[in-house]
Amino acid sequence: MPFYCFTNDAGTKTVLERFPASKRPKTIRRNGETLHFDFAQTARRSGNCFAPWRSGCRLWAIGVHPSQVAEARDHARRHGVDATYDSDGVPTVKSRSDYYKLLKSRGFYDLDRFT
Numbered sequence: 001m002p003f004y005c006f007t008n009d010a011g012t013k014t015v016l017e018r019f020p021a022s023k024r025p026k027t028i029r030r031n032g033e034t035l036h037f038d039f040a041q042t043a044r045r046s047g048n049c050f051a052p053w054r055s056g057c058r059l060w061a062i063g064v065h066p067s068q069v070a071e072a073r074d075h076a077r078r079h080g081v082d083a084t085y086d087s088d089g090v091p092t093v094k095s096r097s098d099y100y101k102l103l104k105s106r107g108f109y110d111l112d113r114f115t
Contacts, residue, residue, distance in 0.1 A: 003060075006035035014038065016058055056084075056092040057099060062106050064089040079105035 002021055006028050007014045015030060027036050064072045069085045076083040076091070081102045083091045093099045103109055 005038045006030075007038040008033055008035050016060075018060070056094050059091045059093065059099070059102070062091065062103070062108055064091075075105065076102060081105060 002024075003016050003018050004024050005014055005016055013033070013035070015035060017028060019025070024037065027034055029035070064085070066087060066089045069087070069089050072085055072089070072091065073083075076085075079101060081093070082095070082098050083093050083102050085091050091102060093102055100110070
C-alpha cells in the first residue's frame, strides 16, 4: 500500500498515512483537525520522510509494540535522538539528523539516502 501526505489548511501540519491506492480519501480527520490530500508533498517526499521537518516525520517502519514505548524512548534518549513515540508505538522525529541517528541506533539504514 502506498503512503500519502495530508496537510491542514494553514499548511503548518503534514502527516503521512497509508491507504490502498483505490481507497485514498480526499480528506482525513486526525486529532479533531481536517487534513486534505496534498499531491505536491506526496510527490516530493523521499523514502519514509518528507519536508517540512518542523511538523515531524512519523517513522511507521521502525515502530514498536505499544507495550515497548517507554523502553524505546529510553533507547532513543541514550543514543542522543530527539524522538517522540505516540501511544501506538510510532516514533516521530523533527530533523534529518535525528532521523538518521534513530535508524542507525535501531540497526536500520535508508536505501534512498544520497550522502
